[in-house]
Amino acid sequence: MILRLLVVLALAAFAAGACAPANAALPTQIGIRIHYSHFDATKIEVPMGVPVTFTLVNDDPIDHEWLIGDEAFHARHRNGTEAVHGDRPNEVSLPPFTTKTTTLTFDKPGVLTFICHFPQHEAYGMVGVVIVRP
Amino acid sequence: MRIDALDITVLKGGGAEVGRWATDHGFRLPPAAPEVLDFYAARSPIFLAAIFDADAAKARGQNIGDGTPVHVTIPTANPWVPLRILGLGKSGDDRIDADVYLLTDQRPALLPYPFANGMRLDHSAPATVSLLNDLRSDKGMDWIPQSGWLTKVAIDASAGQLTYDLAVDAKGTSPSRVAAGLEAPASPTSTPATPNADTVALIGIALAALGAIVLLRRSQTVSA
Structure with a gap:
């Protein structure tokens, strides 16, 4: 009986390992610091289908924002008039010297871009990508 | 302080503090501002912020492009001219045209030198008596000496080129590489307890860019 149980557990463990998602090793806690109007991480890989928490730190004395989405977004x-964001987890306003967290679950693989859309900030280099792995 | 349509405030602090003050007072600082403010704050904690009042300018009959000359008296042994900040808010290819006139007791030494990278020496000669007399006749300009050396430096650069300031040694020897922005200061800025008032430099600054922050350095402590 004991042997049978051990075998069952071993098989279950093997099955779990065989079915583990390839993205299991990817981080679900991401820190991004803004300094001198640049993101310190501009290429981030995250897992699909699980909540990913972003901690966003604005070290600058000026306003920034972190908006993530596809090209249409x-x-x-780029032509929007919303001065402040806050109701959506993929749109975060960052006043000077503030830290905010937001949690997103990406439901399909692909590449999304995060940008600060204040005037001139994108051209200055405030752009990064998030690669969602299945 | 109010000068024509400009509200001018002298500030003391680091780049972060000055940037925060500017943000809190309605300036929309460009993305390069945090780095540029730190660049200057590492050399001096004294800043001068100018806020342009469009309504006041309209009431005065000023048009777009009309500049307001501002005279700032700064006790210092050697003048120093912030140039890098002229590129703030511009893209790398934007052109910057500016003229810098220096009146010193004798022929000064300047840095960067030799002139290149968007900076040109247009004039360097003893100031004429007629020029000095003309300058002395203006209001508040009776300090103009009987003789001096006139230097004109022309800036014709792209914003991307303008990564330096103009350092001056009025005695003609060795201008500061730190003041020219060619080297970082060895330590955070410290201001002498008493100003060196051997020489009084007067810099006339034309605020050509509306809403710009003009940074000036002085060798004595001033609080906002």
């Missing part, structure tokens, strides 16, 4: 925000 950014096209809207």
Whole structure:
């Protein structure tokens, strides 16, 4: 009986390992620091289907924002008039010297871009990508 | 302090503090501002912020492009001219044109030298008596000496080129590489307890860019 139970547990463990998602090793806690109007991480890989928490630190004495989405999303925000964001987890306003966290679950693989859309900030280099791995 | 349509405030602090003050007072600082403010704060904690009042300018009959000359008296042994900040808010290819006139007791030594990278020496000669008399006749300019050396430096650069300031040694020997922005200061800025008032330099600054922050350094402590 004991032997049978051990075998069952071993098989279960093997099965779990065989079915573990390839993205299990990817981080679900991400820190991004803004300094001199640049993101310190501009290429981030995250797992699909699990909550990923971003901690965003604005070290600058000026306002920034962290907006993540596809090209259509950014096209809207480049010409947008919202001075402050806060209701959506993929749109975060960052006043001077503030830290904010936001949690997102990415439901499909692909590449998303995060940008600060204040005037001139994107051209200055405030751009990064998040690669969502299945 | 109010000068025409400009509200001018002298500030003392680090780059972060000055940037925060500017943000809190309605300045929309460009993305390069945090780094540029730290660059200057490492050399001096004294800043001068100018806020342009568009309504006041309109009431005065000023048009877009009309500058307001501002005279700032700074006790210092050697003048120092912030140039890098002229590129703040501009893209790397934008052009910057500016003229810097220096009146010193004798021929000064300047840095960067030799002139290149968007900076040109247009004039270097003893100041004429007629020029000195003309300058002395203006309000508040009776300090103009009987003789001096006139230097004109022209800035014709792209914003990307303008990564330096103009350091001056009025005695013609060795201008500061730190003041020219060619070297970082060895330690955080410290200001002498008493100003060196051997020489009084007067710098006339034309605020050509509306809403710009003009940074000036002085060798004595001033609080906002």
